[in-house]
Amino acid sequence: MTNNFRRSFLKASVGGVFSAGLGGLTLSGCAAAPARPIGRVMVIGGGFGGATAAKYLRMWSGGTIEVFLIERNTQFVSCPISNLVLGGSRTLADITRGYQGLRELGVQVLHDEVSAIDPAKKLVKFRTKFADMSYDRLIVSPGVDFMFDQVEGLNAEAQKTVLHAWRAGPDTAALRRQLEAMPDGGVYLLSIPRAPYRCPPGPYERACQVAFYFKNAKPRSKVIILDANEDVTSKGPLFKAAWKDLYGGIVDYRGGTEVKAVNARDSTVRTDFDTLKGNVLNVLPPMRAGDIARTSGLITANDRWCGVDWLTMESAAQKGIHVLGDSTLSAPAMPKSGHMANQHGKLAAAAIIELMNGRQPSMAPMVANTCYSFVSDKEVVHVASVHRYDAAQKTLVAVAGSGGVSAQRNELEGSYASAWAQNIWSDMLG
Amino acid sequence: MKLRKLGLTGLWLSLTCSMPAWSQAVDPNLGRNLAANCANCHGTNGVSVGGMPALAGQSRDSLARAMKEFREGKRPATIMHQLSKGYSDEQIDLIAAYLSAQKAR
Numbered sequence: 001m002t003n004n005f006r007r008s009f010l011k012a013s014v015g016g017v018f019s020a021g022l023g024g025l026t027l028s029g030c031a032a033a034p035a036r037p038i039g040r041v042m043v044i045g046g047g048f049g050g051a052t053a054a055k056y057l058r059m060w061s062g063g064t065i066e067v068f069l070i071e072r073n074t075q076f077v078s079c080p081i082s083n084l085v086l087g088g089s090r091t092l093a094d095i096t097r098g099y100q101g102l103r104e105l106g107v108q109v110l111h112d113e114v115s116a117i118d119p120a121k122k123l124v125k126f127r128t129k130f131a132d133m134s135y136d137r138l139i140v141s142p143g144v145d146f147m148f149d150q151v152e153g154l155n156a157e158a159q160k161t162v163l164h165a166w167r168a169g170p171d172t173a174a175l176r177r178q179l180e181a182m183p184d185g186g187v188y189l190l191s192i193p194r195a196p197y198r199c200p201p202g203p204y205e206r207a208c209q210v211a212f213y214f215k216n217a218k219p220r221s222k223v224i225i226l227d228a229n230e231d232v233t234s235k236g237p238l239f240k241a242a243w244k245d246l247y248g249g250i251v252d253y254r255g256g257t258e259v260k261a262v263n264a265r266d267s268t269v270r271t272d273f274d275t276l277k278g279n280v281l282n283v284l285p286p287m288r289a290g291d292i293a294r295t296s297g298l299i300t301a302n303d304r305w306c307g308v309d310w311l312t313m314e315s316a317a318q319k320g321i322h323v324l325g326d327s328t329l330s331a332p333a334m335p336k337s338g339h340m341a342n343q344h345g346k347l348a349a350a351a352i353i354e355l356m357n358g359r360q361p362s363m364a365p366m367v368a369n370t371c372y373s374f375v376s377d378k379e380v381v382h383v384a385s386v387h388r389y390d391a392a393q394k395t396l397v398a399v400a401g402s403g404g405v406s407a408q409r410n411e412l413e414g415s416y417a418s419a420w421a422q423n424i425w426s427d428m429l430g
Numbered sequence: 431m432k433l434r435k436l437g438l439t440g441l442w443l444s445l446t447c448s449m450p451a452w453s454q455a456v457d458p459n460l461g462r463n464l465a466a467n468c469a470n471c472h473g474t475n476g477v478s479v480g481g482m483p484a485l486a487g488q489s490r491d492s493l494a495r496a497m498k499e500f501r502e503g504k505r506p507a508t509i510m511h512q513l514s515k516g517y518s519d520e521q522i523d524l525i526a527a528y529l530s531a532q533k534a535r
Contacts, residue, residue: 056466059474060459324432339470346466350459362457366521368467368513384509386467386516402516406508413508419481424470426479 015046037066039136039356044114044292046071046099049325050141050337051428052345054107061353063106068133070124071099072113073169076429079199079373080338082168086176087209088217088234089377095168101430117296117319136354140298140306140315141324141341142290143167144198147304150286152261152270157397158418162264162281164206166198175282179210182279184218189269189278191259191287192227196305198326198336201234201383203227203284207238211247213417223251224278226271228258234335235373235405242375242409259283289327298323305329310359310389310396312351313344322348331396334355334387335369342428343367367396372417380413381406464517468479468525477531487534493526 041057043050046069054069060295069407076097084090098111113127117138122134140214148154154162161177165171179188188210192203207225214221232255261270268277287295288304300307300316306323307316308333315321325341334340346366351361368386375381385403387396406413457463465476468485472478476485487495499505501514501522517525 055474060462094507155525342470343467346463346469350466360457362460362463364457364460366464366467366516368470368510368516370471370513382509384512388516399516402512404512410508415481415510419478420471422479423473424481425476427469 005246038064040066040068040134041137041139041352041356042068042070042133042135043139043141044070044117044124045141045143045290045325046073046076046102046109047141047143047325047341048424048428049143049341049345050139051076051099051102052342053139053141053322053324053349054345055102055105055428056346056349057352058105058107060349061356065353065356066068066108067106068108068110068135069099070110070112070114070126072111074099074111076423076425077168077172077405078338078421079166079168079202080424082165082172083202083206083209084374084377085168085172086165086179086206087212087374087377088176089212092173097425097429099429101426103430105430107430114292117292117321119296119321121227122320130243136320136356138321139324139348139352140290140293140296140321140327141314141345142292142327144287144289144295144326144336145291147286147288149261150193151283151375153264154262154283154285158262158264160264162262162283163281164284166202166284166287175280178280179213182218182221185220186218186275186279187222187224188214188280189276189282190223190225191269191281191283192225192229193284194228194258195233196330197284197287199338200335201239201371201372201373204232204234204239205375206282207251208242208247208375211243211250213387214250215247219250221250224276225249225251225253226257226259226269226276227253227255230256234371235383238381238406238409239373239375242379242381246376287326289323293323293327296321298327301329309427310347310394311363311365312355313348314351322352324348331387333385333398334367334384334396335371335385337369337371339367339371339424340367342424343369345428363389363391365396370420372413372420374414374417375409378414379409380409380411381409382413382417461528464521465525465528467531475532477532477535484534485529486532488530490523490526490530493529494522497522497526 043054078095112129115126115127165175211223259269299308307329313322324344326336354361370384386399390397464470500510
């Protein structure tokens with residue numbers, strides 16, 4: 001984003017009319033919409049998918065589309081890199097960004113929650129602050145919510161101490177405090193649900209980061225990974241090499257071991273084989289599309305995920321509503337990642353601009369993915385892929401011969417991973 | 431900047447000659463959309479905020495050649511040899527044309 005773009009954009013906005021729906025509300029600091037926008041897009045969820053879509057809609061439409069971004073949190077906290085907060089080499093402040101950059105691009109950021117969507121009337125209803133607002137097209141990018149009821153005993157009370165911390169923020173800090181309070185010689189139990197879940201390599205990176213902390217601060221402690229999947233779902237040989245070489249005697253990986261129940265009072269988990277006691281229980285429940293996708297009738301698969309048209313990201317269930325990111329029923333070999341959600345945001349933005357101008361969206365979209373995982377504070381392993389639209393299969397498919405993983409863990413990619421984070425946060429937030 | 435050093439030493443085939451399919455393309459934004467795949471790591475419109483090579487404003491020739499050399503394994507890489515294999519010559523040329531036209535900061 002150039003300063004020139006910002007300046008010319010803001011200039012174009014001066015004197016614009018803040019139109020419809022907000023009933024006398026003033027939004028200080030928000031750039032007003034251009035005088036004659038061609039339409040309004042509302043975006044629910046200011047994460048990797050939604051924020052990117054909002055920015056690119058403004059940028060690629062030359063400011064002709066009015067964009068509202070609805071996000072309950074006033075700051076963005078990144079899930080990628082958040083495992084390093086658990087390992088102790090980053091702070092929450094390092095992975096937190098504001099929404100000011102988007103405001104400067106004319107995105108009108110509303111900090112509230114959506115209570116309901118009315119697809120027939122094209123209306124969004126808010127939980128607290130704002131009056132109902134109408135849209136021409138809606139983007140729903142709510143990330144995941146958690147199926148706590150799939151793990152016996154993981155009730156509201158148990159959730160106070162048995163954390164997932166699979167949404168970065170206060171829970172990340174709370175889990176770090178649990179690890180700090182744990183005695184040397186203690187056990188950290190990490191439970192991984194069956195795929196698909198958000199961020200396939202994330203749990204294994206987390207195991208590395210906790211082991212990194214233990215190795216330095218509490219070397220007699222153990223990391224026990226209870227994986228419902230038969231084997232490590234991403235970058236398996238690279239993670240296993242790190243556990244063996246860097247964290248021998250600390251990490252104990254058990255594949256095909258699903259946690260069926262939690263007893264928060266006794267600090268135990270039950271699998272088909274065993275009951276295990278841990279000082280810190282970190283249970284990732286099975287996941288599904290975010291609540292608003294479910295209550296709005298956008299879920300089409302297994303009562304969990306939202307099917308989309310991969311040419312436009314438009315919902316398979318509701319016309320005029322586009323779904324992005326982790327909530328989607330993933331295309332083959334497509335991970336649920338922040339990087340991929342960013343790519344969904346751009347694909348949707350490009351398509352929506354064409355649709356709102358009465359033109360045909362691209363018939364040949366492409367997206368790519370890169371996931372870097374830190375196996376220590378400096379060494380990283382990656383997985384990458386490129387995906388193209390296949391007209392016959394009507395989905396995005398991996399391009400044959402593309403993609404792959406790191407040859408071995410290395411520090412050069414550690415510096416690239418940090419740079420990736422800075423660049424993607426900037427790419428989504430202005 | 432490595433890319434810049436490699437510069438305009440080679441013969442540049444005009445895009446219109448080498449890419450008949452492009453001239454007939456229905457979608458005039460294809461280069462922009464493909465180049466957006468680079469932005470996650472290299473910054474919006476190739477304007478890196480740091481730690482990654484900036485792509486904006488590099489010559490078309492050097493950008494396209496770098497991608498093709500990554501793809502053919504002729505240039506050392508950690509990840510670009512894998513990502514570049516996802517794109518055809520025509521797509522690489524479109525990406526290079528778009529990024530070279532962006533203003534470097």
